[in-house]
Amino acid sequence: MKRSLISAACCALLLLSAPSHAQQLSGIDLKTLDTAVRPQDDFYGYVNGIWVRNTEIPADKSTWGTYIELREIAQGQLRSVIEATVKHPGKAGSETHKIADLYTSFMNEKARDAAGLKPLRADFARVAAIQDKRELPALFAYLQSTGVPTPFSAGVSPDAQNPEQYTVSINQSGLGLPDRDYYLKDDDAKLKGLRDKYQQHIATMLAMRGDQHAAEHAAQVLDIETRLAKVQWTRVQMRDPVKSYNRVEFARFSELAPAFDWNAYFTAAGYAPKVSSAVVRQPSFLTGLSQQLDEVPLDAWKSYFNWRILESYAPYLDRASVKQNFAFEGTALRGVPQSEPQWQLALRFTDASLSDAVGKLYVQTYLPPETKPRVMAMFNNFVASFKDGIDKLDWMGPETKKEAQAKLAALKPKIAYPEKWRDYRAMKTSKTDLIANVKAARAWSRQNNLDKLGKPVDRDEWSMTPQTVNASYSPLLNAITIPAAILQPPFFNVQAEDAVNYGLLGITFGHEISHAFDDSGSQYDSHGRLRNWWTAEDRAAFKARAAGLVKQYSAYSPVPGYHINGELTLGENIGDNSGLSITYNAYQRSLGGKPSPVIDGLTGEQRLYIGFAQKWRAKLRPEAAIAQIKSDPHSPGEFRAKGTVMNQPGFYEAFGIKPGDSMYLPPEQRVIMW
Known part of the structure; x- marks a missing residue:
């Protein structure tokens, strides 16, 4: 495994090290192509039709596709890394010893069964001891320090108005279901049915801890969460960074939410x-929460917090609790028939708790040193293509273009792994007590976040781990992160000509760079400051184009009766559409004016678009698809593939798309933002 991964990682920049033409492969998974389908009529079906027909979603997964396949590969790599520490943990207190402790304690089901709910007695007793609502602020602060959700969350992050310093940010929270719609849509039988199952699940779990009035208390919990859902902002509203930036002095929080002792909370937290002062993301939610704190009896709030505690620790308790928790969270909510194997759950917990310690071992084992500089060169190729794209925009004036170029020039790439690693020496671990380890990891994370206050913003800090199969853009830092784990097959093929690798991996660069200029990211300047650097005319032109994408994607219905929310997914759809346009241009740039090679009867341009569509091949269980539509800003994979290529001029040329073809959009309806 290690040997093949090193070979794969070396292809991170194929334009520098591609094999000779005689050795080149197309890189396309030809077995999945359904040649009975015309690409002009159903491009996704043409590229992935056979795969879709012949692939079953594994029993322990809610979805399956190229991304999940790569995550499974990375999970196998991490398993070898972590289990090696179990065999050779090193000295007590070392990072490897801590990794071994966490993994071993999770795998020890006998110890977990023997402990039952006893590790949570102190937390339940803290809730039971409350005699007055004036004690709730201290409870909020304590629960947040232990990672237990409360009606609002609070944390430290860079200040959007002053990116050199950190600020406290407060966000709405407190729901157990994926989105407020699950509570409020009485005309949706599926959502209403899940709401009923959720209440029964709460009652079952509470009864398992000995609650003699579990049904009554479950009804109280659902009532409180429904009240919170009614005053929450929608996910679309939360995407507006200007409306979500509201600085409030601590002394004025009592005006915003008078039923809560904010001075006591901020001190305890x-x-x-x-x-x-703090930045409040949804001010009206805090006002609504204050009203509910005033109206709802204390005993009902106690039921709510008992449930929040139990739910938060359920995956780490005895087998009976874990089984019941999965019956709802996995099967009822996402349609997954069976749980993942124990080792995978243990690995995920260990990785999340000691992410940089695990990541350091992962990079040492699976990433050769020459990969990072090669990927940096690929990144520079994409930046150069994006720069040219800005210059050629016909809808943007010179003043805004100058600001856009300054932002692009300041964009910071974080490739493969961080330069600095987090220090876990303060975290105490146990080989036998899983709940103690959960609490220790959560307390470390909370304190690490809190310690940032008063210090300058660390612009080199990573928000992802090297072993994460994903990528990201941070508008506050104006930085993209490309972790090491995606620098391998199926996103790379060392024997393939560049085109498919541009369509699979290169689009990741184009997509994340485009986030700096999507409807939200474009409201931050080159330094990460929330500032309007647009002329009024150019912003209006931008919004008009964005409205076209909203309309296009809102028409897609992955599950009958459920349409993609074009406003919620707008940022990601801009990232896909602009990212693929830049990817095409970057590939053309790599050819140096020469025609692309024809391999397996396909031109380079055709292979690029096919690779892009293969990247997004996926199957979802209906429950998981509904949850994604309601809560995820990403469109389901099929529509990321087909919706994006329909806007690309190069796609029409590569496959001869003409009026009358199902994949045809009239030129005036095609949207490329950048």
């Missing part, structure tokens, strides 16, 4: 006296 450790924010005061370090700072004297």
Whole structure:
């Protein structure tokens, strides 16, 4: 495994090290092509039709596709890394010893069964001891320090108005179901049915801890969550960074939400006296929460917090609790018939708790040193193509173009792994007590976040781990992150000509760079400051084009009766559409003016688009698809593939798309933002 991964990682920049033409492969998975389908009529079906027909979603997964396949590969790699530490943990207190402790404690089901709910007795007793609502602020602060959800969350992040310093940010929270619609859509039988199952699940779990009035308390929990859902902002509303930036002095929080002792909370949470204000993302939610704190009896709030505690720790308790938790969270909510194997659950917990310690071992084992500089060169090729694209925009004036070029020039790439690793020496671990390890990891994370207050923003810090199969853009840091784990098959093929690798991996570069200029990211400047750097005319032109994407994607219905929310997914759809346009241009740039080679009867341009569509091949269980539509800003894979190529001029040329073909969009309806 290790040997093949190193070979794969070396192809991170194929344009520098591609094999000779005689050795080149197309890189296309030809077995999945359904040649009975015309690409002009159903491109996704043409590229992935045979795969879709012949692939079954594994029993322990809610979805399956190229991304999940790569994640499974990375999980296998991590398993070898972590299980090696179990065999040779090193000295007590070392990072490898801590990794071994966490993994071993999770795998020890006998110890977990013997412990039952006893590790949570102190937390339940803390809730039971509350006699007055004035004690709730201290409870909020304590639960947040242990990672237990409360009606609002609070954390430290860069200040959008002053990116050199950190600020406290407060966000709405407190729901157990994926989105507010699950509580409020009475005309949707599926969502209403899940709501009923959720209440029964709460009652079952509470009864398992000995609650003699579990049904009554479950009804109280659902009532509180429904009240919170009614005053929450929608996910579309939360995408507006200007409306979501509201700085409030601590002294004025009592005007916003008078039923809560904010001074007591900020002191107990450790924010005061370090700072004297916070950014409130949804001010009206706090006002609504205050009303509910005033109206709902204390005993009902106690039921709510008992449930939040139990739910938060359920995956780490005895087998009976884990089984019941999965019956709802996995099967009812996402349609997954069986749980993942124990080792995979243990690995995920260990990885999340000691992410940089695990990542350091992962990089040492699976990533050769020459990969990072090669990928950096690929990144520079994409930046150059994006730069040319900005210059050629016919809808943007010179003043805004100058600002856009400055932002692009300042964009920071974070490739493969961080330069600095987090220090876990303060985290205490146990080989036998899983709940103690869960609490220790959560407390470390909370304290690590809190310690940032008063310090300059660390612009080199990573928000992802090297072993994560994903990528990201941070508008506050104006930085993209490309972790090591995606620098391998199926996103790479060392024997393939560049085209398919551009369509599989290269689009990741184009997509993340485009996030700097999507409907939300474009409201931050080159330094990550929330600032309007657009002329009024150019912003209007941008919004008009964005409206076209909203309309296009809102027409797609992955599950009968459920349409993609074009406004919620707009940022990701801009990333896909602009990213693929830049990817095409970058590939053309790599050819140096020469025609692309024809391999397996396909031109380079055709292979690029086919690779892109193969990247997004996926099958979802209906329950998982509904959850994604309601809560995820990404469109389901089929529509990321077909919706994006329909806007690309190069796609029409590569496959001869003409009026009358199902994949044809009239030129005036095609949208390329950048």
